[in-house]
Amino acid sequence: MGDLQSLRDFIRCLDQQSLPRILQICSGVYFQGSVYELSGSEVCLSTGDLVKVIGLELVSVFCEDIGTETSFELSTEYSGQFTLIAEDLPYYTIEEIVGLCPVGVDVCSSFSFISKDKLKIEDFTLPAEEELTLTSLEVAEDGERQARCQTTGQNMVSAEILLPLSLKGEFYECESDRGYSLQEIMSSARLSTRRFRSTNVKHIGGPLIFSPVYEIKAIMQMRKDIVKFPSSLEVDVQDVTEQFHDLVFITPLSMAEVARKPQESFPTIVEILDVPEGKQFFNSLWFQELQKGRHLVLHGWGHTPMVLASTRKGRKGKQYFLISQRYCGRMRRKAREFGSVYELYLASSQSPGLKVNVTRHYEAVQEEGVPALSVGEQLEVLEMPLLDRLKGNSEVALKVENLICKRTVEIDDEDDEDDEDDSQEISLPLFMEGHFVEKLSDNKKYNLTDLINKSLPLDVKVVTQDKELEKDPLTGLTALKLEETFIETVVLTSLPSKPERCFELPVRWLQMSVCVMSEPLPWYSESPKLHVETVTEVTENFYYEYHKLTNKVEEPPPRPPKRRPSSSEVPKKPPKSKSTLPNQASNIIKQLDDLSLGQTMMKRPSAPPPPDDILTEPPLPLPRKSISIPESITQPNTYVKRPSMPQTLGWSCLYIGLY
Numbered sequence: 001m002g003d004l005q006s007l008r009d010f011i012r013c014l015d016q017q018s019l020p021r022i023l024q025i026c027s028g029v030y031f032q033g034s035v036y037e038l039s040g041s042e043v044c045l046s047t048g049d050l051v052k053v054i055g056l057e058l059v060s061v062f063c064e065d066i067g068t069e070t071s072f073e074l075s076t077e078y079s080g081q082f083t084l085i086a087e088d089l090p091y092y093t094i095e096e097i098v099g100l101c102p103v104g105v106d107v108c109s110s111f112s113f114i115s116k117d118k119l120k121i122e123d124f125t126l127p128a129e130e131e132l133t134l135t136s137l138e139v140a141e142d143g144e145r146q147a148r149c150q151t152t153g154q155n156m157v158s159a160e161i162l163l164p165l166s167l168k169g170e171f172y173e174c175e176s177d178r179g180y181s182l183q184e185i186m187s188s189a190r191l192s193t194r195r196f197r198s199t200n201v202k203h204i205g206g207p208l209i210f211s212p213v214y215e216i217k218a219i220m221q222m223r224k225d226i227v228k229f230p231s232s233l234e235v236d237v238q239d240v241t242e243q244f245h246d247l248v249f250i251t252p253l254s255m256a257e258v259a260r261k262p263q264e265s266f267p268t269i270v271e272i273l274d275v276p277e278g279k280q281f282f283n284s285l286w287f288q289e290l291q292k293g294r295h296l297v298l299h300g301w302g303h304t305p306m307v308l309a310s311t312r313k314g315r316k317g318k319q320y321f322l323i324s325q326r327y328c329g330r331m332r333r334k335a336r337e338f339g340s341v342y343e344l345y346l347a348s349s350q351s352p353g354l355k356v357n358v359t360r361h362y363e364a365v366q367e368e369g370v371p372a373l374s375v376g377e378q379l380e381v382l383e384m385p386l387l388d389r390l391k392g393n394s395e396v397a398l399k400v401e402n403l404i405c406k407r408t409v410e411i412d413d414e415d416d417e418d419d420e421d422d423s424q425e426i427s428l429p430l431f432m433e434g435h436f437v438e439k440l441s442d443n444k445k446y447n448l449t450d451l452i453n454k455s456l457p458l459d460v461k462v463v464t465q466d467k468e469l470e471k472d473p474l475t476g477l478t479a480l481k482l483e484e485t486f487i488e489t490v491v492l493t494s495l496p497s498k499p500e501r502c503f504e505l506p507v508r509w510l511q512m513s514v515c516v517m518s519e520p521l522p523w524y525s526e527s528p529k530l531h532v533e534t535v536t537e538v539t540e541n542f543y544y545e546y547h548k549l550t551n552k553v554e555e556p557p558p559r560p561p562k563r564r565p566s567s568s569e570v571p572k573k574p575p576k577s578k579s580t581l582p583n584q585a586s587n588i589i590k591q592l593d594d595l596s597l598g599q600t601m602m603k604r605p606s607a608p609p610p611p612d613d614i615l616t617e618p619p620l621p622l623p624r625k626s627i628s629i630p631e632s633i634t635q636p637n638t639y640v641k642r643p644s645m646p647q648t649l650g651w652s653c654l655y656i657g658l659y
Contacts, residue, residue: 002239010239011214011231013189016056022244023237025049045235052249054226055217058186062213062232066195067206073213074182081179082196085207090116090172094147095165098137100190112174119169124161126151131174138162186212219249226252226513252513259301259489259507266300267521269496270514277511281542286503286533289495290512297499297522299492299530304504307452308483308546320543321474322488323448324504324534329472330445330464334479335438341428342557344436345403348381350455355380356436368560369402371426378439379405382425401558402427431560451482458482468531470501486550492532500528509542 004026014021025045045051061074091097091113101111111134119126126132132149139145146162179199185191195207214231252273253261272294280287305325311318338344338356348354356379364372382404408423428434438459451458460480465472474480490504499522521527 002241004236004238007233007235007237008211008231010237011056011216012192012212014053014056015189019056020052020054020241021239022241022247023051023053024240025051026236026238045229045233050221050240050244050247051237052219052221053216054219056214056231057217058212059215059230060213061182061186062211064209064211065206066209076182076186078182081181081199082185082208083179083199084176084191085195085197086173086175087194088172090170092168092170093165094163094167094171095145097134097171098147098165101134112176113171114174116170116172119163119167121161121163121167126161132161132163135160182210185210219251221247221249223250250515252515254513255491255505255507255510258298258491258514261301263300266298267527268298269517269519269521270296270298271517272296273513273515275512279541279545280539281509281545283537283539284503284533286493286495290510295496295517295519296514297494297496299494299502299527301489301491301507303487304490305485306488307448307485308543310481310483310543311477312479312481314478318540319477320538320540321480322506322536322538323474323482324532325449325452325485326532327448327466327534328468329462329466329474330447331451331460331480332443332445332463333440333451334459334461335440336459337438338436339433340430340557341403341432341434342430344379344381344428344434345384345430347438347457348384348403350457353380355439357439358434359437360435362432362434369427369429370432371428373434376409378408379426379428379436380408381405384430401430403430404428429558429560431558452485456482456484466534469533469535473535473537492530494530496522499523500530501533502530503533504536506536 007023010023025047027047058076060076061078062071063074064071091100097111097113112131113134114129114131115126116128118128130151132151134147135150136148137145138148140162145165147165148160148162150158150160152158180191180196185196192210192212195209197207212231215228216231218227218229220227253270258270272290272292275290275292276287307323307325309321309323311320336347338347344354344356358373358375358377358379360373361375362370362373364370384401384403405426405428406423407426445463446460451460458481460482462472462474462477462480465475488504489507491507492502493505494500494502
């Protein structure tokens, strides 16, 4: 049983290679009672509790300046250097020096010392206070352990000497200029207990004592989940590992840890401790069974090849599936549809010799190099060169990516059967829109393994369901796009109520923990024949998160070149017409001529005020309509001619504004 000490001191001197260690809480000063809300979970450290420390993570370093009696906290990323302060206490043997060396003796020039008295070793005499640097540790032929040291004598002549570890004397450590980083100090149990001085003495003063602050990962005897708390808690503990080494603690396991267990430990019963958190990635029925406290049967783990598939957007929206290559349904290839030449290029780069039929007419655009296409024409993709061509009479060469295709027109005349095919090569710009349907040459039924050996993506339709499944979710879908294949680490799982019906849990997509239970398996003698669910419906979150992890970002299709209007398209200004009207009326007529119907509806220009030299009196107001008179006669506008086009709301408002 270990000595009683504070939690801070125990963790500071703990060798992490010795984990796990079992601690007993003996006493302590608790803030806010004995219950701590740490890292989102309540941690109760009461006297007598047993805690199994399974991991440490350095989060910060508490630094105390002895000279100024101040303290501060340093980040683990602090880049400053510190020098070691030599101890005043003597060492009485070389073995003691080696045992208390701040770092391993395999690190050269790491520890220097002097002897208060002269040393006589065989025929060699070492003067007193001669500085020695420990370089390595060796074993002599007779088995005696020796320390190889380097000394610098007169005229800066260096020599090496072997000192037996049993050599006695009075030795003192020498000051060293070597700098240590904060990470080096904290990673050594010997260095972390020493005093240091900062190399930047302008900002930090005298001797410094470092105290690491760790986040402790531990298992408590009465809890099933992993607890985390800082090592700075004012709690006294005692190491009782040897006394309670047979004590069984519940060990939480992540799905990744489950997938690292030996296959001999399966099948087994586990209990779910933490439910999957974060974004929902699965829409399958088994995902709803993953509730806290629910028991599962784990049959083993493995690496399963899977296919990512998706459907077209329909009433239920777009659906996504993970299909295991053990899927036994039969599929028939379905012609793919393409909405642009760029999509043809992407498909042809994965499936050479792609043939499609044109399903919509397109007119030629000579300025952009777009040829005409007619319904029924067949295109065979040949290659994609990068062409340079001149546009118009300009001297600027434009680089245009084109797809070279062989165009074939089917001839229905039976008399021309012996003639050659009416075919020609055409160049289609990648930015060109189009409607194309893939031309398939077979109508066979394929297994999934046969299809994935071809170039993906492929459009298929499931025509025969997988009889191993209770309900095949892929049957009834009009089309299914097989996008790509990948290997997934899965854990074969079933519910205790139906141990023969298994599903595969993808390890990297389920952030949950379980613990192994001692309950018997839900069958009496032999394990049942397993039926594995080979289709898992996933969410849109899964689909996009998967492509984030694989860093597959498709480039957008090229944009068409900007059109330059020809000389024939430039609008000509109407000729100015002579008018005998006053200047004000001529200006108004010019405004009406320049206006279009769309411009009038959007923004109506206000009429300019009449010049003083033309109108001396304001125009007479319009007469009001009388209710009793069925027809009212208004004075015509004498300033402008009434346009011949029908009046709209915008024109009527304009006339009123002129009065």
